[in-house]
Every structure is written in structure tokens, then in C-alpha cells.
Amino acid sequence: MHRGEPSPVPGRGGNRTSRAGSKHVAEIDGHLVDLLNRSTQELRLAWRELYRAGPPQGLSRDLLIRALAHQLQERAAGGANRALRRRLQTLAGEFAKNSRSFDPALVPKIGATLVRQWRGHAHTVLVRDDGFEYEGQLYRSLSVIAKRITGAHWSGPRFFGLTKRTGVSVSAEAGE
Numbered sequence: 001m002h003r004g005e006p007s008p009v010p011g012r013g014g015n016r017t018s019r020a021g022s023k024h025v026a027e028i029d030g031h032l033v034d035l036l037n038r039s040t041q042e043l044r045l046a047w048r049e050l051y052r053a054g055p056p057q058g059l060s061r062d063l064l065i066r067a068l069a070h071q072l073q074e075r076a077a078g079g080a081n082r083a084l085r086r087r088l089q090t091l092a093g094e095f096a097k098n099s100r101s102f103d104p105a106l107v108p109k110i111g112a113t114l115v116r117q118w119r120g121h122a123h124t125v126l127v128r129d130d131g132f133e134y135e136g137q138l139y140r141s142l143s144v145i146a147k148r149i150t151g152a153h154w155s156g157p158r159f160f161g162l163t164k165r166t167g168v169s170v171s172a173e174a175g176e
Contacts, residue, residue: 028076035065035072043068083129107162114142114160116149123149125160 035043043064047055050071055064074080080088091107108114114125114132125145126133134145142156150159157163 024076028072031072032069035068040064081129083131114162116160118149 035046038046040061043061044055046068047064050068055067059067087107108127110127110129112127114127116123116125123134123145125142128138131138131140132142132145133139134148139145142160142162143154144156146154146156146159155163
């Protein structure tokens with residue numbers, strides 16, 4: 001390997017659940033240690049080759065190393081699955097819109113059960129890694145489920161009590 005070149009990483013993509021062999025792990029560890037031994041200029045060159053653009057202005061050496069190490073590890077392990085990327089995009093969009101409903105503490109965890117009483121009937125939704133399960137069917141959105149239940153357009157997170165209303169605490173809403 002030549003100094004200043006990005007470390008080669010085998011296997012773009014791949015299965016996150018498969019365990020890499022100890023030789024592969026040692027190879028990745030070696031590439032990560034190599035980052036620490038590179039000059040800042042070499043790190044900037046590696047960034048350019050990896051991202052096809054120069055690093056952000058004023059990015060410290062420490063952050064260059066961390067970002068490059070993260071990218072190397074992600075390539076070796078396969079990265080985040082589609083459901084996680086989609087959820088992160090949704091959260092980023094809400095955050096960018098400065099949405100009042102954005103509160104990471106209110107994001108339901110996979111396996112959680114959401115229950116909502118509506119017109120005398122309890123409606124149960126299971127949070128899955130690839131969406132929401134309601135009455136045996138999979139949905140990408142809580143809003144679609146809320147519309148199916150009520151017949152009207154609702155914010156799904158609000159319908160199921162996952163948003164904060166200004167001036168009202170979540171614990172106060174839970175006691176309603």
C-alpha cells in the first residue's frame with residue numbers, strides 16, 4: 001500500500017448479520033490504525049478519493065480520521081438497513097422543518113405496541129423494523145393506519161400519542 005492512498009476495503013455492501021473472520025477484522029483494524037499514522041494532507045487526499053469531493057473547510061484532523069474510519073467500517077459491515085435509513089430521513093426532514101412534533105424521545109422502538117381507543121374499540125399496532133403492522137397487514141406509515149381507522153386524514157404519530165403539543169407535557173397527555 002502507498003502512503004496517501006485510501007485503504008482498500010473488500011465487500012461493498014454485504015450482510016450485517018454475518019460475522020467477519022478474524023483475519024478480515026484484523027485487516028480492517030490495520031486500516032484504521034493506518035489512518036492515525038497519516039499526515040493531515042494524506043487524510044484530505046483519502047477523503048477526496050473516497051467521497052469524490054474535498055473535505056469540508058475547517059474539518060479537524062480528528063474528525064477527518066473519524067469520518068474516514070466510519071466509512072471504512074460501514075463499507076466492511078454493509079451499512080445501515082433500508083428501514084433505518086428511511087427513518088433517519090424522516091426525522092431529518094421533520095427536524096429541518098423545525099417541526100414541533102419532532103422529539104427523538106417519542107420515537108417508538110422496534111417491537112413496541114401502540115394502542116389507541118377509537119369509538120369504543122382498541123386498535124393495536126406493532127412497530128416493526130420495516131414499518132407498522134396493523135390487523136395482519138404491513139404499513140409504511142402510521143398516518144395511513146390512522147386514516148383507515150377514522151376514515152379521515154390524521155397525523156399518525158399524533159393519533160397514536162407520539163407527538164408533543166406545545167405547553168402540554170407527554171406525561172400529562174398520558175393521564176387523559
